[in-house]
Amino acid sequence: MSATTYGWLVLAFPLAGCLISAFGWRVLPGRAAGWIGTAAIALAFLSSIGALVALLDKPVQSRELTSSLYSYASAAGLDIKLGILVDPLSVYMILVVSGVSALIHLYSVAYLASDRGYSRYFSYLNFFVFSMLLLVLAGNFVLLIVGWAFVGFASYALISFWYRRHTATRAGMKAFVINVIGDVGLVFAAFFIFRDLGTFDYLSVFHAAPQHFSTNQGVLIAICLLILVGAFAKSAQLPLHTWLPDAMEGPTPVSALIHAATMVTAGVYLIARTHPLFELAPTAADISAFIGLATLIFAATVALAVTDLKRIIAYSTISQIGYMVVGVSIGAYAAGLFHLMTHAFFKALLFMGAGSVISAMAGTQDIDRMGGLRRALPFTSVLMIVGALALAGFPLTSGFFSKDEILVFASNRGGFYWIFTVGGYLAALLTAFYAFRIIFRVFWGEPVPEARELEGGHLAHAEPANPLTGEPEDTDVGFPGPEHHIAERDRPMWLAMATLGVLSIVGGALQIPGLDHVIETFLRGSFLDSRLYESVPSVLADWEGLAVGGAVALAGIAAAYFVYVARPGTSAALARRFRPVHAFLVNKWYFDELYDAVVYRPAIRIGRFSTGVIERVVVDGIVTATVDAVRGIGVVVRGAQSGFVRAYALLLIGGFAGLGLYFLIVSS
Amino acid sequence: MDITWYVVLSALLFAIGAGGVLIRRSPLVILLCLELMLNASNLALVAFSRAQGNEDGQVFALIVMVVAACEVVVGLGLIVAMFRRRLPLNVDEMRDLRG
Numbered sequence: 073m074s075a076t077t078y079g080w081l082v083l084a085f086p087l088a089g090c091l092i093s094a095f096g097w098r099v100l101p102g103r104a105a106g107w108i109g110t111a112a113i114a115l116a117f118l119s120s121i122g123a124l125v126a127l128l129d130k131p132v133q134s135r136e137l138t139s140s141l142y143s144y145a146s147a148a149g150l151d152i153k154l155g156i157l158v159d160p161l162s163v164y165m166i167l168v169v170s171g172v173s174a175l176i177h178l179y180s181v182a183y184l185a186s187d188r189g190y191s192r193y194f195s196y197l198n199f200f201v202f203s204m205l206l207l208v209l210a211g212n213f214v215l216l217i218v219g220w221a222f223v224g225f226a227s228y229a230l231i232s233f234w235y236r237r238h239t240a241t242r243a244g245m246k247a248f249v250i251n252v253i254g255d256v257g258l259v260f261a262a263f264f265i266f267r268d269l270g271t272f273d274y275l276s277v278f279h280a281a282p283q284h285f286s287t288n289q290g291v292l293i294a295i296c297l298l299i300l301v302g303a304f305a306k307s308a309q310l311p312l313h314t315w316l317p318d319a320m321e322g323p324t325p326v327s328a329l330i331h332a333a334t335m336v337t338a339g340v341y342l343i344a345r346t347h348p349l350f351e352l353a354p355t356a357a358d359i360s361a362f363i364g365l366a367t368l369i370f371a372a373t374v375a376l377a378v379t380d381l382k383r384i385i386a387y388s389t390i391s392q393i394g395y396m397v398v399g400v401s402i403g404a405y406a407a408g409l410f411h412l413m414t415h416a417f418f419k420a421l422l423f424m425g426a427g428s429v430i431s432a433m434a435g436t437q438d439i440d441r442m443g444g445l446r447r448a449l450p451f452t453s454v455l456m457i458v459g460a461l462a463l464a465g466f467p468l469t470s471g472f473f474s475k476d477e478i479l480v481f482a483s484n485r486g487g488f489y490w491i492f493t494v495g496g497y498l499a500a501l502l503t504a505f506y507a508f509r510i511i512f513r514v515f516w517g518e519p520v521p522e523a524r525e526l527e528g529g530h531l532a533h534a535e536p537a538n539p540l541t542g543e544p545e546d547t548d549v550g551f552p553g554p555e556h557h558i559a560e561r562d563r564p565m566w567l568a569m570a571t572l573g574v575l576s577i578v579g580g581a582l583q584i585p586g587l588d589h590v591i592e593t594f595l596r597g598s599f600l601d602s603r604l605y606e607s608v609p610s611v612l613a614d615w616e617g618l619a620v621g622g623a624v625a626l627a628g629i630a631a632a633y634f635v636y637v638a639r640p641g642t643s644a645a646l647a648r649r650f651r652p653v654h655a656f657l658v659n660k661w662y663f664d665e666l667y668d669a670v671v672y673r674p675a676i677r678i679g680r681f682s683t684g685v686i687e688r689v690v691v692d693g694i695v696t697a698t699v700d701a702v703r704g705i706g707v708v709v710r711g712a713q714s715g716f717v718r719a720y721a722l723l724l725i726g727g728f729a730g731l732g733l734y735f736l737i738v739s740s
Numbered sequence: 741m742d743i744t745w746y747v748v749l750s751a752l753l754f755a756i757g758a759g760g761v762l763i764r765r766s767p768l769v770i771l772l773c774l775e776l777m778l779n780a781s782n783l784a785l786v787a788f789s790r791a792q793g794n795e796d797g798q799v800f801a802l803i804v805m806v807v808a809a810c811e812v813v814v815g816l817g818l819i820v821a822m823f824r825r826r827l828p829l830n831v832d833e834m835r836d837l838r839g
Contacts, residue, residue, distance in 0.1 A: 715838025717770075717831045721761050 075130075076139030078123035079158045082166050082205055085116040090198035097191030106181035109194035113177050113201055117170040123163050127597075135160055135597035136275060138211050150266075157211035157274055161598035164409060164591070165208035165341055172333045172416045173201045175568040179424050180325040182562035183431075186555035187323075193233060197329070200226035204334050208341055212272040213262040216342075220258060220302065223338065224251035227330050231322040236551050239540045243318035250315040254305025258342075261298035264291060278348040278601065288355050296349055296356030299342060300363075307339030307393045310367045314663050316390055320382040321540070323552070324427030327382055332389045332423055333416035340396040340412055344405050348601055351403070361401035365495045368394025370661060372502035376509070377647075377657035380540075381426050381437045384510055387660075388463065389419055391499060395478055398492050403604025404481035406583075406592040411478060413591075414470035414579045418462035421572040422510075425456035428565065429514060431556035433522050434532040439510065444519030448526035451566065452559050453515045455573045460511050462576040464504035464629055467622040470579035475500065477583070480617030484609035493617075497624050504628020509643075512636035531556060585614030746787035753780035765830045767822070771815045778808045 089112025093105045100108070127135050140155030156162075177197060184193050203226050207219030225248075232244030266272055268291060269280045285292040303309075308316035319331045330336070343350060343360065350357040371391035375384050392415045399408025430437055432449055446453045462469040465476065475496070482492035522532040533556060537544050559565040582590045592608070599605040609617075635642045647654040659665070753776055760773030782801045789797025822829060 713838055715835025717834070718762055718765075725758050725762065 073122065073126065074137070074139075075123045075126035075158045075163070076137050076156065078119045078126060079139065079156045079162075079166075079209055080141075081119040082116045082123065082170065083156075083202060083209065085112045085119065086198045086202035086205065088112060090195050090202055093191045093195035093198060097195070100191055103181055103185060103190075105191040105194045106177070106184070109198050110174060110177040110181055112198055113170055113174040116201070116205065117167070117174050120163065120166045120170050123158055124167060127158065127160065127163055132597050133600065138275065140211070144214065152212060152214045152272055154215065155211035155273075156209040156215075158209070159598045160595050161341075161344060161409075162208050164413075164595060166205055168413045168416055169201065169204050169208065169334045172420055172572075173197075173204075173329055175571055176325050176329040176333070176420060176424075178564045179328070179427075179568035180323075182557050182564040183325055183427055184323060185557060185562075187552060189233065193230075193323070196226060196229045196233065197326070200230065200330060200335070204338070207338055211274055213258075213265060213274070213277075214272050217255065217258055217262060220306070220338070221255055223306075223335050224248060224255065227251065227319070227335055230326040230330060231319045233322055233326065234551050237321070237538055239538060240321040243315075243321040247315040247319050250305055250312050253312065254302040257298045257301025257305070261295050261302065264295045264298065268295075274345070278346075281348055281352060282601075285352055288353055292349065292353045293356045296346075296353045297359070299346055299349070300356065300360050303339030303342045303360075303397075304363065305339075306342075307336050307397065308390050309339065309394065309397060310363055310370060311663070313367065313371070313390050314660075314667060317378075317383045317386045317660070320380070320386050324382065324423055324430060327386070328420040328423030328427070331386065332419040336389060336393055337396065337412045337416070340393065340400055340408060343397065343400045344409060347400070347405060347599065350401065351603060357401045357403075361398050361492060364394045364397030364401060365492055366394075367391070368398065368499045369495055369502075372499045372506065374657055374660050375506040376502060377654060378660070379438050379440050379658075381430065381439050381442070381510065381514070382423070383437075384439070384506060385419070385422050385426060388422075388503065388506065389415075391503065392419065392463070394499075395475055395496065398482070398496065399478035402478075402482055402485060402489060402492060403602070403607070404478050405599055405602065405605060406589075406595050406608075407474065407477035407481055409595065410583055410591050411471075411474035414462065414474040414576070417572055417579050418459045418469075418471055418576040421455060421569060421576050422459040422463065424559070424565070424569045424572065425452050425459060428452040428559040428569075429456070431558045432526055432531065433520075434556060435537065435552070436522075439513045442514045442520060443517035443523070444515070445523045445526075446515040448519065448523040449515075449558065449560060451569070453511075455559070455569045456515070457511055458573045458576055460507040462579075464507040465500055465621050465625040466504075466629070467618075467625070468577075468580070470576050472618065472621060472625070473580035473583060473585075476617045476621035477585070477614065479621070480609045480614050483617070484613055485604075485607070497620060500621060500624045501628045501631075504625045505632045508629045508632035509636060512632055516637050517640065531558065531561070585618070586611040743787045743791045747784060750780045750784040750787065753777075753783065765832050767815070767819050767829060767831055770831065771812065771819070774815075775808060775812070778804055 089109050092108055092112075093100070097105065127137075130137075136157065136159040138155055138157050140153035142154055144152040144154055146152070177194070180193065180197065184190055187193060200223065203219050203222030205219075207216060207223055210216040210219050228244045228248040228251075231247050232241045234240050262272060265277055269277050269284055271277055271280070281292075301312075305312040316331055316336065320327050322331070350360070368391045371387045371389075371394065375387035375391065378384055378387065392411070396408045396411050396415070399405070399411060428449065429442065429445060429452060432445060432452075433442060436442070458469075462471040465472045479493045479496040479500075482489045482496070519527070525532050557565065559569050582588070583592060596605065635646075656662070757773045757775075757777035757780060760776065761770050764770055764773065782804050785797040785801045785804070787797075789795060789801075819829070822834075827834070
């Protein structure tokens, strides 16, 4: 089979899984929906491998294959096909997406086993994977926008999955609204592209762009910035990041899949996909890189202070995506996409571990109430430590190679790009610190009652409560069940975490400077027209960067050890000492309050003004005045309608007589 | 041939008809007066046709007769309907359509 046939199969399996779970929820027994969903994604992963093999058979220059099912619209120069583009970049993405998704489905089979919405969950989750694969396989901007919007909807549906929990529904709406801002940006970008180039097709656009646009032409920069609006809304970069921490209201595997491993990296993919435009508009690319840098430092500082376990990891995700955005914006495409993959491994792993910990704590997410879970959760703690090591960039783990490659590329590019290297290493220090803040706060220290209970062999099941507000919840439909599942006891969770743990450690081996460069070689087929792709740093520079990165990671871990284990109480003392700074970080730099003051309240005020003045006075005034005018004229004219037939006849005859007389007089 | 007398007669008949329509209240008589007006115009048409020496006016007169016949059918039908519903046969009292 050809690579494109595999591409269609990749899309077909998740869609089929989604429909089966959606329509079969009444008849599917027990965990059947979960296994069907997992199998569908696993088959999609196998098809992705098929596409990879088929693509590798072709020479490097001809690895961009397109295929279309039918034409959406074909009129007046507009030709939109339901077409996919199978090239190294999209195959790389579908491998990462379907591979990680399959493991997270496997994890969910057990984790959500006692949830009443089991089939609904897997239907949504399969729909998400379908949308994400559609997004990365799309062969033109229109289909990209379709996938983009589907993904946004799937994210909304899964964040609001426990729909009786009002914090979850609000978080879902917030995510949806901010994602729609991004959709609008992307739609406008596509519109401008069509206006100037007359096509939506990727390959035609990228082929025509260098002839049509001069470097840094205004309209091209506008297009790139509009694309960035879409990318940043989806990837939770400044200033559109506020939805991602709130998205943690969804079930933990959802956070792992959508809000860490796949959907939020769509923006990174988009920038890499449209790299011919960004290379023609270096200004836009630099803006993108600086926003990425700002985001990565901002989010890392917030992760130092917040105490909600999932929100720490969420801010870490925002920060890590900042690295990827910097990477693909400065031209380190292979490195940025490499980090996308390794991040998917270790961040999904961290979220899975967090899910297991939260289950062991009977739903509590606050790390202030955790501690000493190391002996109670031996497997989870080891895997979480592996994930944290990879996140921190501990030498020879996957994050170590991918992160430093971006930063070395930046320093190698010359000019002002050294800023990204310095900022990146600074944030790497913070990253190592907060990664081990999680580990030391959760697994070290004095065991909490739940940990002791679990050591005694009994898993705590508290009364279900909203982890955010502490309000009690009923366990009827639309709420997490009272039962909890931990990795130590459930085989599917165990298997998924173990696989990701291994990948988090050895994933870096795909691209070790001086030894191999599998990803760079493979992705070259999609970046043949890129001027920056080949300008990779020397092996020596790479290893220097890796040495610095390793030292920074070790320093961060050591600092965390000192603060949280060697001298417990240091962090509390620091928080007291620098109370304003701590409050600033705990409140996430007051971004939510800023939006509340700048967007929400003025909007409400405009709305009040509109109902009070425009609606009451202007609109109602126009309507009332029209009615009154018609009625007034009617009163005057109505007198003529007496109802006397003879009066009408007199008027008629008199009128004709008058006319006749007039004409007689005029003509004589 | 002098058509003055024909036209004068026609005008007189028309004036009588018009006066009847305006003065009388019985719908039946109003209908008769309408017929009178139509026939006055017919007379004028035929007279002019003779004076001009072509037949156009006579054709018009025939058409007017047809229209008059139709009108009588409708008008008499209305009057019969009014009578059967025991409505007053007085046009001044039939003024439900006043504004």
